[in-house]
Amino acid sequence: MSEMTYEPLMVEPAGVPRGRAMVERADWAARAYAKYDVATVNRIVDAAASALAARAQEFARDAVAETGFGVAEHKLLKNVACSTGIVDAYRGQDFVSPEIDEVNKIVAIPRPAGVVLALTPSTNPVATVSFKIILALMTRNAIIISPHPMAKKVCVAAAKAMAEAAVAAGAPDGIIQIVEDPSIPLINALMTDERTDVIVATGGSPVVRSAYRSGNPAIGVGPGNVPVLVDSTADIQKTAARIIESKAFDNSILCTNESVVIAEEAIADKLLLAFAREGAYVLKDEERDAIRSTVFPEGHFNIKMVGKDAVWIAEQAGIKVPAKTRALVAPFELVVPEEPFAHEKLCPVLGFVRVPTAERGIDIARAILRITGAGHSAAIHSANPELIMKFSAAVPVLRVSVNVGNSLGASGIQTNLPPTMTIGTGFAGRSSVGENLQPKHLLNYTRLAYNSDVREVMPTFAGLNPWTAPSGPVPAYPTASNDRNNAQVPAPIHREPISQDVAELRDEIRKLIVEELHALIKN
Amino acid sequence: MTQEQVAAPEFDYGLFSYDSKEQMLDKSKEFWNPGKTQFWIDSGVPLVIDRREEYFIYDMSGKRLIDAHLNGGTYNLGHRNPEVVQAVTMAMQHFDIGNHHFPSLARTALAEALIKTAPAGLSKVIYGSGGGEAIDIALKTARHATQKRKIVSIIKAYHGHTGLAVGTGDDRFSKLFLSDRPEEFPHVPFNDLEAMEDALRGRDVAAVIMETIPATYGFPLPNPGYLEAVKLLCEKYDALYIADEVQTGLMRTGELWGITKHGITPDILVTGKGISGGLYPIAAVLATEKAAGWLNEDGFGHISTFGGAELGCIAALKTLEICSREETRSMVHYIADYVGMRLAEVQATYPDWFIGIRQNGVILGLEFAHPQGAKYVMRHLYENGVWAIFSTLDPRVLQYKPGILLKPEVAEEMLDRTELAIGKAYAEIRNERRSA
Numbered sequence: 016m017s018e019m020t021y022e023p024l025m026v027e028p029a030g031v032p033r034g035r036a037m038v039e040r041a042d043w044a045a046r047a048y049a050k051y052d053v054a055t056v057n058r059i060v061d062a063a064a065s066a067l068a069a070r071a072q073e074f075a076r077d078a079v080a081e082t083g084f085g086v087a088e089h090k091l092l093k094n095v096a097c098s099t100g101i102v103d104a105y106r107g108q109d110f111v112s113p114e115i116d117e118v119n120k121i122v123a124i125p126r127p128a129g130v131v132l133a134l135t136p137s138t139n140p141v142a143t144v145s146f147k148i149i150l151a152l153m154t155r156n157a158i159i160i161s162p163h164p165m166a167k168k169v170c171v172a173a174a175k176a177m178a179e180a181a182v183a184a185g186a187p188d189g190i191i192q193i194v195e196d197p198s199i200p201l202i203n204a205l206m207t208d209e210r211t212d213v214i215v216a217t218g219g220s221p222v223v224r225s226a227y228r229s230g231n232p233a234i235g236v237g238p239g240n241v242p243v244l245v246d247s248t249a250d251i252q253k254t255a256a257r258i259i260e261s262k263a264f265d266n267s268i269l270c271t272n273e274s275v276v277i278a279e280e281a282i283a284d285k286l287l288l289a290f291a292r293e294g295a296y297v298l299k300d301e302e303r304d305a306i307r308s309t310v311f312p313e314g315h316f317n318i319k320m321v322g323k324d325a326v327w328i329a330e331q332a333g334i335k336v337p338a339k340t341r342a343l344v345a346p347f348e349l350v351v352p353e354e355p356f357a358h359e360k361l362c363p364v365l366g367f368v369r370v371p372t373a374e375r376g377i378d379i380a381r382a383i384l385r386i387t388g389a390g391h392s393a394a395i396h397s398a399n400p401e402l403i404m405k406f407s408a409a410v411p412v413l414r415v416s417v418n419v420g421n422s423l424g425a426s427g428i429q430t431n432l433p434p435t436m437t438i439g440t441g442f443a444g445r446s447s448v449g450e451n452l453q454p455k456h457l458l459n460y461t462r463l464a465y466n467s468d469v470r471e472v473m474p475t476f477a478g479l480n481p482w483t484a485p486s487g488p489v490p491a492y493p494t495a496s497n498d499r500n501n502a503q504v505p506a507p508i509h510r511e512p513i514s515q516d517v518a519e520l521r522d523e524i525r526k527l528i529v530e531e532l533h534a535l536i537k538n
Numbered sequence: 539m540t541q542e543q544v545a546a547p548e549f550d551y552g553l554f555s556y557d558s559k560e561q562m563l564d565k566s567k568e569f570w571n572p573g574k575t576q577f578w579i580d581s582g583v584p585l586v587i588d589r590r591e592e593y594f595i596y597d598m599s600g601k602r603l604i605d606a607h608l609n610g611g612t613y614n615l616g617h618r619n620p621e622v623v624q625a626v627t628m629a630m631q632h633f634d635i636g637n638h639h640f641p642s643l644a645r646t647a648l649a650e651a652l653i654k655t656a657p658a659g660l661s662k663v664i665y666g667s668g669g670g671e672a673i674d675i676a677l678k679t680a681r682h683a684t685q686k687r688k689i690v691s692i693i694k695a696y697h698g699h700t701g702l703a704v705g706t707g708d709d710r711f712s713k714l715f716l717s718d719r720p721e722e723f724p725h726v727p728f729n730d731l732e733a734m735e736d737a738l739r740g741r742d743v744a745a746v747i748m749e750t751i752p753a754t755y756g757f758p759l760p761n762p763g764y765l766e767a768v769k770l771l772c773e774k775y776d777a778l779y780i781a782d783e784v785q786t787g788l789m790r791t792g793e794l795w796g797i798t799k800h801g802i803t804p805d806i807l808v809t810g811k812g813i814s815g816g817l818y819p820i821a822a823v824l825a826t827e828k829a830a831g832w833l834n835e836d837g838f839g840h841i842s843t844f845g846g847a848e849l850g851c852i853a854a855l856k857t858l859e860i861c862s863r864e865e866t867r868s869m870v871h872y873i874a875d876y877v878g879m880r881l882a883e884v885q886a887t888y889p890d891w892f893i894g895i896r897q898n899g900v901i902l903g904l905e906f907a908h909p910q911g912a913k914y915v916m917r918h919l920y921e922n923g924v925w926a927i928f929s930t931l932d933p934r935v936l937q938y939k940p941g942i943l944l945k946p947e948v949a950e951e952m953l954d955r956t957e958l959a960i961g962k963a964y965a966e967i968r969n970e971r972r973s974a
Contacts, residue, residue: 032621036865039945043872046946189868210945490868490875493792495799496897498762 030194030201037159038210040189041130045157045212047187047489049127052482053111059186060102060152066180067098067145067173074141077169082137084322089265093142096428097436101149104427104434110154110454112480120465120473124481127155128457129212132205134226136218138268138322138361139436140166141173143217146436146452148177148191154457156212160193161202163218171195187489206231213457217437227445234456236437237444239270240359240388241421242380244406246373247281248398253418255289257396258365261420263294263341267363268322270438271392271425274359275350275366275383277376283369287344294341295365296325298334303345305332310364311355320362328362350382357386373402380410390444392416392425411443413450427451549588549598559598562586582917585925590617593941593948595925604952606919606926608939610753611785614812615860616941622815625856629849636848638841644851651858652809652824655794659803662830664823665846669784669810670698672821673747675840676806677702679825680745680778682832682839683805688743690777692728694931696754697747697782706747708931728752729761734768738775745778745806746771750786750796756912756935757896757903765800778805778829784821788812789861789942791899792870799898805829815857820850861942870942873949874899877940880953884960891964902938903929904960908967912936918959918966924952 051059067074075090114123133147144160151158162170171193178191194201202222206214206229216226216235223235245254262273278286287297298306309332310320320328325343329336336343342363350357356366370376380393394416395406407415414432416424427434433453441449448456465473547555549562556562563586566575578584585603589596593605593616608614615622629644636642649663664679666672677689691697691706698704704712705723712718726733737743746768751757772779781804786796788809793799795807806829810821832839844850860866878897881904885892894905906912912928915936919926929935940952 027624032860033863033865036860036863036869036943039943040865040868040872042946043869047872188871189865192865490871493871493874493897493899495759495762496878496895497759 027204028198028200030196030198031204034194034201034205035208037192037194038130038205038208041157041159041192042210043490044187044189045127045129045155047485048155048157048190049129050482051111051155052480052484053109055185055484056111056153056155059181059184060149062184063152063177063181063186063191064098064102064145064149066176067141067148068095070173070176071095071098071141074169074173077172078140078166081169082140082165082322085138085265085268086263086324090142093139093265093436094145096434097142097146098149100428101146101434105153105454108454110458111482113476114460115476117473120467120471122463122476123460124463125154126459126461128232128459129156130210131156131158131457132211132214132231133158133160134202134214134216134218134222135160135162135166135170137163137165138270139217139265140170143436144170144173144193145177147215148174150452150454150457152181152186152190153454156457157187157190158192159205159211160191161197161205162193164197167195167197182488185485185489187485203229215437215452215457223446227447232447234437234439234446234448234452236446236448236452237390237440238359238387239272239274239391239425239438240383240386241271241274241392241394241425242277242383242410243273243275243394243396243421244277244373244376244380245282245286246279246376246395246397246399246402248402249282249396249418250398251282251285251289254396255286255293257418257420258394259290259293259295259342261422261424262365263325263363264420264422266322266324267342268361269422269426270359271422272361273365273394273421274388275357275368276344277368277370277379279373279376280369280371287346287367290342290344294339295344296329296336296340296342297344297346297367302332302334303347305334306343306345306364307355308332310360310362311358314353314355316355316358316361323362325363328364350379350386352386357383359387373397373399373406377406377409380406384411388412388444390440390442390446390449391438392421394419394421394424413439413441413443425451556598559584559586562598581913583920585920592616593944601923603920603923603925604948604955606924606938606940606952606956608941609811609816611788611790611812611939612814613816614788614790614942615815615857616943617816619815619817619857619860619943621860622817622853622856626815626817626849626853629852633848633852635844636846636851638843638845642846642848642851644848644855645846648822648846648851648855648858651855652822655858655862656807656824657795657798657803659826660807660824661827662825662833664825664830664833664840665842665851666810666821666823667819667842667844667847667850668698669808669821670700670703671842671845672784672808672810672823673697673703673706673782674700675823676780676808676825677706677745677747678840679806679823679829679832680780682835683829684744684776684778686742686744686777687722689723690734690737690743690746691723691725692748692752692755693725694728694755695725695747695749695752696931697749728755728758729764731764731767731771735771735775738771738777741775743775743777745780747780747782749782749784750791750800751896751898751901753785753901753937754930756905756929756932757898757901757937758932759896759898760800765797765802769800769802769804772805780804780806780808782808784808784810784812786898786901788857789866789870789899790901790939792867792874793899794862794867796898796901812861813854813857814850815853818847818850818853819844820847820854822846822854866942869944870900872946873940873942873944876946876949877902877938877953880957884953884957887957888960888964891967892960896935900940900942900944902940904936904938906934906936906963909934911963911967914963914966915960918962919956922955922959922962924955924959 071094135143174193214233226233346367423429435451437452439448549556807824896903
């Protein structure tokens with residue numbers, strides 16, 4: 016019987032070759048797009064952003080439905096911020112035209128990376144997809160998105176909407192592509208493909224580390240674990256409102272949501288009361304222990320808790336809290352690795368530690384970041400510039416949100432940092448980028464540099480621009496060369512796609528054989 | 539002992555070996571085809587293809603060539619395309635050629651896939667082992683359906699060398715074997731609708747057979763509206779329209795089947811060459827229900843042991859799937875656009891020499907101002923690392939057929955080499971003229 020079974024050889028999974036085809040197509044698209052002028056690029060960026068923004072609500076709802084976590088109204092906010100919001104933030108900036116520095120006799124010509132491979136997370140699915148697409152389009156790159164499998168449906172819908180709008184506005188065909196069925200072998204193949212020019216990885220550490228191991232240039236960012244210091248000079252009312260609003264944002268699934276509040280003893284009780292007024296529930300000791308073992312059974316984070324709301328989480332621990340509770344505050348004493356509350360939580364549970372002095376608070380913030388989250392972000396609420404400076408210098412993060420919620424502060428939405436969905440964690444966070452990811456990270460510049468000798472004069476380059484607007488669809492439809500004046504693009508013939516992959520045929524055959532065998536045995 | 543060891547042959551291929559390229563060529567003449575072997579030596583293209591991968595072929599000497607002919611599209615997907623190799627290798631664990639007497643797993647699967655991607659109306663698939671046999675099947679099918687005998691083709695047509703197919707083509711290949719049958723196979727001038735109507739008017743024609751772009755004739759393009767009008771004439775005079783898509787199918791025009799760009803649903807469509815993936819010979823005839831009546835009347839009417847060999851079906855299934863991808867279609871449009879643009883630039887440099895570019899997608903005929911112009915260009919291309927062939931039936935024209943999965947950097951290199959070769963061929967011809 017065994018010789019009748021169809022034993023396939025060890026082969027690549029079916030999706031891998033298709034992924035390579037996407038990279039090849041992107042390669043062509045990138046080459047074409049790299050010659051576009053700034054006016055056309057702006058039109059394409061606007062079209063893609065508007066297409067996403069127009070359906071921001073639908074995508075927000077669908078993302079929550081598909082992944083089972085987060086808050087639709089907060090995702091709506093991020094979807095808008097990461098589409099038209101990003102475009103508005105960079106309005107007037109030009110990542111396309113040559114920049115002339117007459118004093119130094121240098122002209123810098125923007126040179127796109129080429130093919131950008133973007134890995135996007137489940138926690139922030141559509142916003143990250145949109146953000147990376149907009150950045151790629153602004154800088155004339157082609158982009159291939161590999162969405163997190165938990166959020167693939169909504170990401171595919173969002174990316175396709177943006178791709179259609181971009182192409183309709185004149186972008187090259189295939190400038191935005193998305194993997195519909197992501198798998199580990201496929202992602203590996205995309206990451207290691209030599210035609211992938213840069214990988215922009217947002218997601219868990221394994222994804223980021225493998226991006227760096229791929230052999231291709233990569234921008235990956237590490238995890239967060241945000242300490243928040245509140246000292247006695249802080250405006251407690253405002254601080255409480257900001258922290259709870261930020262902690263509750265999208266049910267705390269962002270890497271920028273606050274992890275542990277470090278309160279100076281003098282104002283700690285007052286702060287807890289203010290938290291309660293803002294809709295947080297301060298857990299009593301036994302309640303805190305119940306939450307600890309529910310959210311971190313056996314000391315490990317329970318992924319069922321990701322992005323769930325505070326009331327639901329309390330319920331799981333057998334705790335009844337007011338229906339409008341937005342966050343659960345868990346006071347604890349010692350910031351050490353074996354204390355689960357000192358780790359990143361990805362749900363609206365907020366650690367709370369008292370310190371005798373603000374100075375001591377700095378040490379505690381460092382202790383939190385020793386566990387995880389170095390290079391990412393921290394927050395401080397204080398009116399004391401000296402302390403703020405000391406805190407920021409001592410704590411190994413690359414952005415400190417001051418008197419603002421960290422969720423939207425570190426990501427530049429409520430601060431004047433570059434608005435981003437990808438927080439560079441720098442050397443401390445094992446990343447090549449320390450800033451918030453922004454358009455310039457997807458660009459190089461060719462610098463033409465004149466002889467510095469004053470006798471060698473640089474002529475004027477003003478008005479010289481190597482880029483042009485395309486004269487029609489890119490690429491042109493391949494009309495016969497003797498019929499070009501009369502060109503009519505036929506409607507593509509839409510018939511059932513072939514799904515008859517060899518793999519499927521194999522399954523069919525296997526089924527047939529099994530049926531045959533059954534028949535034989537019965538007879 | 540070491541001193542006595544016989545030196546290993548330089549070219550060892552396992553089952554056979556050669557001491558040198560010269561020895562190989564001598565044996566080729568002795569045991570295989572002296573005429574053909576000598577022809578290429580005399581043409582300055584002493585190519586014996588050894589290693590091959592992607593769009594590169596390597597002569598025994600190690601010389602690398604970019605393949606811009608692809609054996610008429612056989613290597614559409616490149617040489618030894620890894621996906622097709624994998625599919626066939628895998629299939630060999632279970633399948634062989636199969637048995638033509640019985641319903642077959644792979645034949646049925648491929649037939650379904652072909653019909654799903656074909657112009658609407660085509661509903662049955664009949665297999666051959668190669669393009670010529672498939673053409674014969676198509677002609678026999680048309681004769682059965684119409685109960686008429688005549689087949690109209692164009693002058694300088696080329697549809698293969700088998701019994702019936704050879705009759706549709708140029709005399710050169712039929713008279714040699716006393717196989718010309720002008721009374722059954724009238725030939726009419728290409729792009730001449732009046733002549734076509736004259737040939738059909740007697741209502742005694744079973745079918746008109748047309749390559750969507752005649753390859754061996756140097757890809758003269760059908761005038762806008764010509765094929766559409768021929769199809770209408772076929773309908774008017776009860777003849778079938780057979781689309782020979784052997785060289786124009788499988789995305790080469792930027793659509794899976796070139797004929798769909800004309801909005802024509804043929805009664806019969808023939809595919810070959812590229813459908814094999816370049817790995818296992820297979821060809822297929824797609825027919826409408828009406829045309830394919832003999833399959834009901836006598837299903838054993840055409841028998842072919844190797845026709846639709848199951849390993850070939852696997853190669854074809856994979857090939858068809860690759861060709862049908864959205865990404866592939868997009869790439870063909872990019873390649874066509876880029877190659878066309880670069881060649882137009884070369885043409886602007888040599889307007890008196892490089893006088894025409896016939897292009898539909900990645901099917902190109904390059905016209906030169908000399909009766910044998912393409913032979914000169916072919917030789918200089920060869921010297922400069924590109925393989926493309928002159929058109930047998932119009933040697934002014936070079937057949938230039940880049941791959942549908944060509945990478946941008948290879949496309950650039952191919953055009954750089956082509957530009958140089960066209961210039962060198964021009965210089966050679968000018969020198970000949972000067973010294974004449």
